[in-house]
Amino acid sequence: MGRQKTKVPGEPVEPLDTSPDPDPDTSYLAPCNKETVVVTLHGATDLPASNDGSDPRPYVMVNTTSEEATTHSPKAVTSVASEPTRTPIWGDTVKVEIQAEDAGKEDVILKVMDSNKKEELVSYTIPIKYLRVFHPYHFEFVKPEKVDEATVKTRLYATMVRKGSFLPRYIGCDHTALEVLVQGVNEPLVNNPSPMVLIARVVPSYTEFKANQARRDPASMGLPLTQISFPISSPMNFDVPRVSQNGYPQLSRPGGPPEQPIWNQSFLFQGRDGATNFSEDTALVLEYYPSASMESCEPWTLKQPLGVSVLPLKSRLYHKMLTGKSLKGLCVERLPITDTHLKTINGEAPTVNLSFQLLSSERPENFLTLSNSKGLPTLNLKILDENLGAIRESWSKSSADSSQEAEEPQTLHEMEMNNYRRAMQKMAEDILALRKQTNILEEENRTLRSHLTQQNLEEEQSRAEEENLAVSMKQRLLLSELDIKRLRDRVQYLQNELIRKNDREKELLLLYQAQQPQAAQLKRYQDKLQKMKALEDTVRHQEKVIEKMEQVLEERLRERKEPAQPSRPQGKPNVAFPVFTTSGIHLGPTGENAAVDLYSILLAENTRLRAELERNRQQSVPIILQQQALPDLLGGTSDKFNLLAKLEQAQSRILSLENQLEDSARHWAREKQNLAIRLQEQQHGFGHPSNSIIIDQPNAGVAKDPQQSSKLEPSLPNSDMKFNRPSNSKIETSYSQKT
Numbered sequence: 034m035g036r037q038k039t040k041v042p043g044e045p046v047e048p049l050d051t052s053p054d055p056d057p058d059t060s061y062l063a064p065c066n067k068e069t070v071v072v073t074l075h076g077a078t079d080l081p082a083s084n085d086g087s088d089p090r091p092y093v094m095v096n097t098t099s100e101e102a103t104t105h106s107p108k109a110v111t112s113v114a115s116e117p118t119r120t121p122i123w124g125d126t127v128k129v130e131i132q133a134e135d136a137g138k139e140d141v142i143l144k145v146m147d148s149n150k151k152e153e154l155v156s157y158t159i160p161i162k163y164l165r166v167f168h169p170y171h172f173e174f175v176k177p178e179k180v181d182e183a184t185v186k187t188r189l190y191a192t193m194v195r196k197g198s199f200l201p202r203y204i205g206c207d208h209t210a211l212e213v214l215v216q217g218v219n220e221p222l223v224n225n226p227s228p229m230v231l232i233a234r235v236v237p238s239y240t241e242f243k244a245n246q247a248r249r250d251p252a253s254m255g256l257p258l259t260q261i262s263f264p265i266s267s268p269m270n271f272d273v274p275r276v277s278q279n280g281y282p283q284l285s286r287p288g289g290p291p292e293q294p295i296w297n298q299s300f301l302f303q304g305r306d307g308a309t310n311f312s313e314d315t316a317l318v319l320e321y322y323p324s325a326s327m328e329s330c331e332p333w334t335l336k337q338p339l340g341v342s343v344l345p346l347k348s349r350l351y352h353k354m355l356t357g358k359s360l361k362g363l364c365v366e367r368l369p370i371t372d373t374h375l376k377t378i379n380g381e382a383p384t385v386n387l388s389f390q391l392l393s394s395e396r397p398e399n400f401l402t403l404s405n406s407k408g409l410p411t412l413n414l415k416i417l418d419e420n421l422g423a424i425r426e427s428w429s430k431s432s433a434d435s436s437q438e439a440e441e442p443q444t445l446h447e448m449e450m451n452n453y454r455r456a457m458q459k460m461a462e463d464i465l466a467l468r469k470q471t472n473i474l475e476e477e478n479r480t481l482r483s484h485l486t487q488q489n490l491e492e493e494q495s496r497a498e499e500e501n502l503a504v505s506m507k508q509r510l511l512l513s514e515l516d517i518k519r520l521r522d523r524v525q526y527l528q529n530e531l532i533r534k535n536d537r538e539k540e541l542l543l544l545y546q547a548q549q550p551q552a553a554q555l556k557r558y559q560d561k562l563q564k565m566k567a568l569e570d571t572v573r574h575q576e577k578v579i580e581k582m583e584q585v586l587e588e589r590l591r592e593r594k595e596p597a598q599p600s601r602p603q604g605k606p607n608v609a610f611p612v613f614t615t616s617g618i619h620l621g622p623t624g625e626n627a628a629v630d631l632y633s634i635l636l637a638e639n640t641r642l643r644a645e646l647e648r649n650r651q652q653s654v655p656i657i658l659q660q661q662a663l664p665d666l667l668g669g670t671s672d673k674f675n676l677l678a679k680l681e682q683a684q685s686r687i688l689s690l691e692n693q694l695e696d697s698a699r700h701w702a703r704e705k706q707n708l709a710i711r712l713q714e715q716q717h718g719f720g721h722p723s724n725s726i727i728i729d730q731p732n733a734g735v736a737k738d739p740q741q742s743s744k745l746e747p748s749l750p751n752s753d754m755k756f757n758r759p760s761n762s763k764i765e766t767s768y769s770q771k772t
Contacts, residue, residue: 089147217295234280255335340373362390
């Protein structure tokens with residue numbers, strides 16, 4: 034385990050040294066009113082890679098929840114791996130302190146960090162209240178796949194011990210703990226390649242323990258690990274049975290050098306785990322394992338030991354321990370290591386030295402060290418068979434005197450007296466043991482009775498609390514029922530309001546749908562009314578044009594009635610203004626009666642047209658009034674049908690009038706064009722004889738000589754041009770609007 038440690042910047046790291054201290058710290062107790070959690074980080078496997086995919090240089094930080102919230106740099110930090118790896122080996126021991134009253138709410142947090150990237154790889158949280166005081170826990174921490182897929186294969190191996198400020202005393206036990214100090218191997222070894230670790234345990238029955246090992250029981254092989262899955266589902270994972278046939282193993286730190294391993298480490302077996310359990314089959318078992326095996330893919334799966342040392346803890350040994358002056362203990366020299374292939378330089382099996390004592394005080398002050406263990410009585414082991422037979426021992430103040438002391442010969446009488454004394458002593462011991470057992474049972478009965486009484490009181494209190502809780506729950510139930518009723522009424526009221534508003538919305542929607550066709554029909558009527566107004570304006574304009582034409586005709590007739598001008602040359606015929614009738618009859622200059630008839634015909638036609646326009650105007654007014662009043666008269670079905678019938682009649686009447694007006698406008702335009710052509714012909718001397726009667730064919734005349742009419746048109750006077758052209762353009766405009 035000679036690994037070089039690297040110091041993390043800003044983090045204190047102690048260098049690793051496999052050689053033990055000459056006087057190690059043997060304080061098993063925490064300071065007053067405090068508790069200490071000692072964590073030994075063995076190693077880890079399958080750590081996750083860094084964020085960039087590279088292998089990390091891991092180390093572990095250990096702190097509590099209160100330190101996590103207040104301290105930025107924790108003090109409990111392990112060393113850093115010497116090179117990037119995902120299966121590091123640490124073997125470092127750190128500790129954290131908490132107040133005793135805060136043990137129920139504090140947690141220990143283990144964080145595996147990457148020294149290169151300064152990032153967290155994996156973390157575990159263990160409640161301190163789950164840990165039993167002074168019991169060594171050997172954990173294998175895992176996280177299932179549903180918690181974190183990246184760390185599903187990661188395993189962290191650690192040993193945790195929760196230490197209090199005093200050793201608890203159990204009923205029926207005169208002493209609080211048994212302390213064992215293992216010093217090291219006495220002779221140099223020739224075939225040990227690596228440092229060794231030591232597993233110590235006290236088994237109540239060595240015979241049964243050997244049988245369990247023969248059956249390959251995992252609890253008896255090596256260092257059994259307790260697997261803890263996170264998040265922790267139940268505190269029963271931390272439960273410790275009262276009696277274990279395989280004992281509660283404790284792991285030492287690696288002992289070096291490999292040629293002669295030395296530990297100088299003490300083990301504390303507290304309570305029922307060997308404090309006063311001295312019998313004919315109880316034994317202290319020490320198993321030796323190579324520390325190099327921890328560097329394999331499965332560290333701490335220690336299956337095959339290098340050797341075993343067994344020290345029987347018999348009742349005679351217990352009585353001899355009580356004979357000490359200051360410390361109630363013994364020193365064992367050259368305890369052999371059996372079942373091993375290790376050899377010393379002399380070719381013999383190696384041996385170890387150890388010391389042990391009983392602790393009676395709850396806060397002992399004198400723990401075993403190398404210095405004070407030399408004053409203990411020495412036990413020289415001569416014979417130790419595999420069946421744990423009787424120990425032949427001799428007692429002396431020093432090991433040299435005890436090795437040279439010989440037994441004095443005894444006579445037969447003395448042997449009988451010794452046998453009698455031993456039998457009496459055995460009987461006395463049995464009587465004392467029975468009395469002690471009786472006292473223990475009585476004490477346990479009193480304890481059970483007090484527990485039963487306390488349990489009854491607690492049940493009564495819990496029953497009273499349950500009744501009070503039931504009353505309060507009933508009151509809350511009544512209040513909740515009242516609230517539910519009030520809310521139900523409110524919901525009913527809101528539902529009624531919603532139904533009423535939905536009905537109103539439906540009515541408004543139906544009214545809107547009923548008004549839509551009426552609005553469209555009203556818009557059509559308004560468009561037709563605008564067309565009628567435009568048509569009336571056109572008719573008025575035509576009336577003005579007709580009036581101007583009548584004035585022109587009257588002027589021309591007056592000119593006809595006046596005598597001929599005296600300045601006219603003699604011998605030329607007097608050409609009169611030709612007058613055209615609507616039937617196309619051409620009147621000569623001598624036909625004055627015919628001109629008067631033509632004028633009367635035109636006046637009659639104009640009068641008729643005016644009367645017809647006035648009649649159309651008078652008929653259109655009631656229709657407009659009915660259209661405007663339509664939306665207010667749709668109250669009943671019969672009135673609606675009557676109005677619709679009247680509306681259809683008015684529409685048909687309007688269409689017929691529009692057609693008549695259109696035909697009249699076309700006919701009048703043709704007549705006007707014919708009159709203009711005749712007038713131009715007369716002015717240019719192209720008139721027909723007075724006695725000839727020509728049937729007016731305007732369409733044929735225009736088709737025969739369209740160029741002549743177009744050529745003659747510019748020769749009209751300016752007054753005629755101004756009179757005729759606007760009228761023609763307006764007639765065409767009105768016609769295009771109507772179509």
